[in-house]
Amino acid sequence: VASLETTRASARGGETLTVTGSGFVSPSHYTCVLRGGGVEHESPSSSANGTTRLLCEAPRWLAPARNVSVAVRDGSLGREHFAEGNLTLHDVVERVDPAHCGKLGEGTVTVHGAGFAPFGEAQYLCRLT
Numbered sequence: 001v002a003s004l005e006t007t008r009a010s011a012r013g014g015e016t017l018t019v020t021g022s023g024f025v026s027p028s029h030y031t032c033v034l035r036g037g038g039v040e041h042e043s044p045s046s047s048a049n050g051t052t053r054l055l056c057e058a059p060r061w062l063a064p065a066r067n068v069s070v071a072v073r074d075g076s077l078g079r080e081h082f083a084e085g086n087l088t089l090h091d092v093v094e095r096v097d098p099a100h101c102g103k104l105g106e107g108t109v110t111v112h113g114a115g116f117a118p119f120g121e122a123q124y125l126c127r128l129t
Contacts, residue, residue, distance in 0.1 A: 001054075001072045001081035010092040011115025013060035017043070019072055019083050024048035029076040032056030034087065036068035065091040065115030091115030101128070 005018040017032055024030070025048055032043040032054070043056040054072060061068075067086045074081070093113040101107045111126065 001083050004070050004083040004085040004087060006087060007085065008088045008090065009058045011061040011065045011089045011113075012092045012094065013058045013114070015058045017056045017058050017070065017087065018049075019054040019056065019070065020052060021054065021072075021081075021083075022052055024051050024054050029074060030054055030056075031073045031075060032058075033071045033073050033080065034059060034061065034068045034089075035071065036066045036089075037063060039063040042073070061089050061115055063115075064117040065089040089115055091117075 001019060001021040003020050005020055006016070009015045009017065019032065030046045030048070032046060034041050039062070041059040041061060043059050046054060046056040049055050067088050070083045070087050071080045072083065073079070091113060092115060093111055095112045097110045097112065098107070101109070109126065109128070116124070
């Protein structure tokens with residue numbers, strides 16, 4: 001494993017992470033492992049794209065968005081290799097409920113998404129237009 005080509009992804013997951021190196025083989029026995037802040041998540045799928053590139057599906061990050069390290073786990077050998085560089089995960093809004101509100105100043109909205117900081121650690125501002 002040499003480096004991580006992808007440098008930014010959403011905490012929602014599903015994006016393709018590209019790791020460069022040499023000696024990757026198909027069928028793939030590899031998993032990309034993202035780590036940061038005491039949290040670890042594995043990619044749900046990966047595939048070798050030739051012998052020098054590994055494509056991993058980014059997992060959904062179930063913690064506050066942050067910079068994470070990426071390792072490649074070789075399931076056939078039980079080893080891990082760290083990719084040079086970090087991946088920056090950013091928080092993302094997926095939907096707001098309810099979609100329509102009544103009078104101005106009445107009601108509560110709920111923002112759904114991924115990568116948000118826990119209550120009290122960050123301040124978010126909602127502007128409804």
